[in-house]
Amino acid sequence: MSRVAQRTKKTLLSAVALLVIAGGGAGLWLHNDSPSNKSTVVSSQSTVAKPAPTTQISYKGENGQNALVLLKKHAQVQTKSSSIGDYVTSINGNDGGGSKYWIFYVNGQESQVGASAYVTKNSDQIEWKLQ
Numbered sequence: 001m002s003r004v005a006q007r008t009k010k011t012l013l014s015a016v017a018l019l020v021i022a023g024g025g026a027g028l029w030l031h032n033d034s035p036s037n038k039s040t041v042v043s044s045q046s047t048v049a050k051p052a053p054t055t056q057i058s059y060k061g062e063n064g065q066n067a068l069v070l071l072k073k074h075a076q077v078q079t080k081s082s083s084i085g086d087y088v089t090s091i092n093g094n095d096g097g098g099s100k101y102w103i104f105y106v107n108g109q110e111s112q113v114g115a116s117a118y119v120t121k122n123s124d125q126i127e128w129k130l131q
Contacts, residue, residue, distance in 0.1 A: 054092035058127040061120025067104060068115035070126065085114040088128070096130050104128045 059074050061067075068086065071077055078090040088102040089095055096102070104111050104118075105127045111118055120126060 053094040055094065055130040056128065057091060058125060061106075061122060061124030061126055063120070063122050065120055066116050067106070067111070067118045067120055067126050070120060071104075071115065071128065085116050088115065091128060091130075094130060100130045102128050103131050 054075065057071070057075055059070055062070060068077075068079070068088070071088070071091070075091050076093065077088060078095070079086040080089050088104075091102055104115050106118060106120075107125055108127075
């Protein structure tokens with residue numbers, strides 16, 4: 001970083017710090033109107049935007065690995081067992097809210113077998129979509 005940029009950064013940080021200190025003092029002074037001289041501190045809460053929920057994920061196949069094992073390498077996954085095998089109920093915390101379900105595709109085509117039964121190849125493109 002250049003000296004001018006460093007100096008500008010320091011100046012901006014100093015100005016922000018001064019405003020925070022001055023603003024906090026003014027806030028205490030404005031809210032200090034009780035007869036007993038008690039101060040009321042007003043705190044602000046910042047909200048951080050949550051990232052959009054995962055609705056699609058894709059990855060390359062790996063010779064000899066099944067699609068479910070690979071999915072678990074790339075995302076946080078929850079599954080349920082059924083008589084025909086495990087099925088994915090949630091990827092990265094998104095369960096579809098009960099109206100959508102995770103479906104997986106191999107090379108652009110919906111798979112005809114479960115993810116744990118599909119053994120991938122290096123040339124495969126695996127994609128999961130919440131539909």
